Amino acid sequence: MTGSQQYHLEGVRKVFGRRQAALEGLDLTVARGERVALIGPSGAGKTTLFRMLNCTLRPTSGRLRIGGQEVAELYGRRLREMRRRIGTIYQQHNLVPRLRVVHNVLSGRLGSWSLLGSLASLARPSRPETAYRALADVGIGEKLFSRTDELSGGQQQRVAIARVLVQDPDVILADEPVSSVDPSLAETIIKLLVAISDDTRKTLLVNLHSTDLALSYFPRVIGMKAGVKLFDAAAAEVTPELLQELYSGHASEARADGSFQEQVHQRVAV
Ligand SMILES: Nc1ncnc2c1ncn2[C@@H]1O[C@H](COP(=O)(O)OP(=O)(O)OP(=O)(O)O)[C@@H](O)[C@H]1O
Ligand SMILES: [Mg+2]
Known part of the structure; x- marks a missing residue:
């Protein structure tokens, strides 16, 4: 059991x-x-x-x-x-405000990337399509390259959810x-x-x-x-x-x- x-x-x-x-x-x-x-x-x-x-x-x-x-x-x-x-979404988003949305979303992968890979990705996101898919899933695909601090509170919360989608936790x-x-x-x-937990059977x-x-x-x-x-x-x-x-x-x-x-x-x- x-x-x-x-x-x-x-x-x-x-x-x-x-x-x-x-x-x-x-x-x-x-x-x-x-x-x-x-x-x-x-x-x-x-x-x-x-x-x-x-x-x-x-x-x-x-x-x-x-x-x-x-x-x-x-x-x-x-x-x-x-x-x-285990992916956590906090009230205060824990996003880096000055970065573009794509970087914040891809930071969901940090746990599984090497430090060097993560740093390189900050310069040029290596998988923007992964970030785009997650953002599209939460309804704000068009914000991929926006600056995070230019989004509304609700949009930033969606970015935090997209980041967890990219992390793909249980x-x-x-x-x-x-x-x-x-x-x-x-x-x-x-x-x-x-809906995400239903579709992906995540707890x-x-x-x-x-x-x-x-x-x-x-x-x-x-x-x-x-x-x-x-x-x-x-x-x-x-x-x-x-x-x-x-x-x-x-x-x-x-x-x-x-x-x-x-x-x-x-x-x-x-
Ligand atoms: N790092 C910490 N150091 C000392 N005390 C803490 C710490 N974190 C939480 N506490 C204390 O533990 C208790 C529970 O706090 P917790 O943050 O878990 O409550 P909560 O249910 O999340 O409240 P809220 O609805 O306000 O977020 C509180 O009395 C708080 O002061
Ligand atoms: Mg609390």
């Missing part, structure tokens, strides 16, 4: 310095090709979780397996190979990919990500502030609060009461009475 599992987390905990745990006792299994939305208030631990899922952070304790591989055992080249199989993690665009464009971009995990988008486009929705999973349910089972509980109160207040995590564990056990 492990072969069909993309992610398997057991008791994952992450603590930064001497602070309260950013994630606590997290169990999670995601199948290959699955589409999952993560929702929850600011500071819930969503980005921290994504950074572990793309192997840029290691859990403080607990187990993290990706495609059956124990991540704690990966170092050097094997860790880099694992990272290359998993796409999108961390609040639509919080800087207007609602109708947000929906278009989410539809685009869902798709998205952190979203919009519960509407999460419930409309994702069959499975996970609610995170104060570092723990409040629920992990089919979208149809996420009730308004559950959403109210997710966003109610302040995370630190909820923790202060000591009962919050117990409530959560009861909830999860239901």
Whole structure:
């Protein structure tokens, strides 16, 4: 069964310095090709979780397996190979503004290019047709040679998606990919990500502030609060009461009475 599992987390905990745990006792299994939305208030631990899922952070304790591989055992080249199989789209795009779009898109390949090859490609893109195809897939093929900082926020987000297409990973993690665009464009971009994961059978995990988008486009929705999973349910089972509980109160207040995590564990056990 492990072969069909993309992610398997057991008791994952992450603590930064001497602070309260950013994630606590997290169990999670995601199948290959699955589409999952993560929702929850600011500071819930969503980005921290994504950074572990793309192997840029290691859990403080607990187990993290990706495609059956124990991540704690990966170092050097094997860790880099694992990272290359996971494409991340960030809210701030992480594009280089002054470069032409084609260069930003092709940088999705950096993981699999030699340093020399990558540098040479900055001077003259070696595979502009690859970049063009990815840009056409996200609807902005004509922007291939535009300067990235001359594009709108939504167009830049599409460039970031095109870059992940060029990377061709097994998993796409999108961390609040639509919080800087207007609602109708947000929906278009989410539809685009869902269509890409459908067509290519890539696993798709998205952190979203919009519960509407999460419930409309994702069959499975996970609610995170104060570092723990409040629920992990089919979208149809996420009730308004559950959403109210997710966003109610302040995370630190909820923790202060000591009962919050117990409530959560009861909830999860239901
Ligand atoms: N590098 C870091 N060093 C110290 N603390 C951190 C670090 N990264 C995250 N944290 C803390 O971990 C907790 C979870 O943060 P995280 O960014 O994962 O939340 P989030 O759910 O993504 O919130 P948002 O919706 O605002 O993006 C927060 O209390 C945050 O301050
Ligand atoms: Mg975040």
